[in-house]
Amino acid sequence: MASDIALEISDWSVGYLDHPIVRDFSAVFPTGSVTSLIGGNGAGKSTLLKSIFGLNKHFSGKLTFEGKSVEGLSPAARLKTGIGIVPQGRCNFPQMTVHENLEMGAYLLPRTRASAAIESVTELFPMLRRKWRQLAGNLSGGEQQILETAMVLENSPRLLLLDEPSLGLSPRMQSEVFETVNSIRGKGVTVIMAEQNVFGSLMISDRAIVLELGRKFADGPARDVMHDPRIKAAFLGGEPVVETADI
Numbered sequence: 001m002a003s004d005i006a007l008e009i010s011d012w013s014v015g016y017l018d019h020p021i022v023r024d025f026s027a028v029f030p031t032g033s034v035t036s037l038i039g040g041n042g043a044g045k046s047t048l049l050k051s052i053f054g055l056n057k058h059f060s061g062k063l064t065f066e067g068k069s070v071e072g073l074s075p076a077a078r079l080k081t082g083i084g085i086v087p088q089g090r091c092n093f094p095q096m097t098v099h100e101n102l103e104m105g106a107y108l109l110p111r112t113r114a115s116a117a118i119e120s121v122t123e124l125f126p127m128l129r130r131k132w133r134q135l136a137g138n139l140s141g142g143e144q145q146i147l148e149t150a151m152v153l154e155n156s157p158r159l160l161l162l163d164e165p166s167l168g169l170s171p172r173m174q175s176e177v178f179e180t181v182n183s184i185r186g187k188g189v190t191v192i193m194a195e196q197n198v199f200g201s202l203m204i205s206d207r208a209i210v211l212e213l214g215r216k217f218a219d220g221p222a223r224d225v226m227h228d229p230r231i232k233a234a235f236l237g238g239e240p241v242v243e244t245a246d247i
């Protein structure tokens with residue numbers, strides 16, 4: 001039976017080497033919710049997302065996914081358990097074709113499910129089919145971001161962590177990414193995303209959490225945070241265009 005709570009983070013302190021970056025962070029994420037993580041450069045957004053997937057150093061605190069403690073699991077085990085992350089930046093296998101990358105993304109799946117998973121993400125992102133035999137390293141930054149997202153979605157994560165999914169994309173492709181996130185949430189997937197397009201991200205989020213210097217500064221319904229004068233002044237100087245996608 002699906003749990004009402006996808007993720008619970010309690011008294012979480014994480015960072016690198018001997019240095020916690022995010023400190024004493026606690027939050028509960030209901031199943032199917034979309035949360036925007038907002039904060040200035042270096043606020044700790046990526047560090048927090050990576051820590052949920054086990055990619056950096058855990059100092060203290062508890063992480064519970066669908067009622068089970070996961071802070072001791074490896075990233076691969078977290079992926080198998082239903083957590084997926086699309087990190088910031090370009091693709092991992094630039095010398096392989098789009099098709100080969102998609103096969104890599106489905107590596108942990110049984111053979112029978114792998115081809116269905118590849119089929120399903122190419123339906124979601126038709127661009128991948130068009131660039132099927134192209135080397136991933138020759139795709140544009142935005143296309144590589146879409147490829148990376150597709151590779152994670154192949155594993156049908158129930159919790160999806162997105163680090164700057166629209167970074168480097170044209171306004172039209174940004175809209176496509178946000179529309180995709182919206183449709184993913186419609187399938188009951190819980191999403192937590194850090195985004196530089198704060199307006200676009202808040203528009204499709206239920207909730208926003210603002211980080212400042214590694215600590216939670218504000219947490220509330222996206223609509224309220226969007227109208228908070230402090231947040232507006234700091235992050236919403238200009239409102240990016242959100243248009244209907246058609247690529």
Ligand SMILES: Nc1ncnc2c1ncn2[C@@H]1O[C@H](COP(=O)(O)OP(=O)(O)OP(=O)(O)O)[C@@H](O)[C@H]1O
Binds near residue numbers: 039042043045046048
């Ligand atoms: N691998 C690392 N080793 C040591 N320190 C790191 C590492 N990665 C990030 N940091 C530090 O952690 C702090 C938070 O960085 P983080 O990338 O989490 O911020 P952010 O909010 O995602 O910023 P941005 O919006 O600029 O990506 C920064 O001071 C950064 O220098």
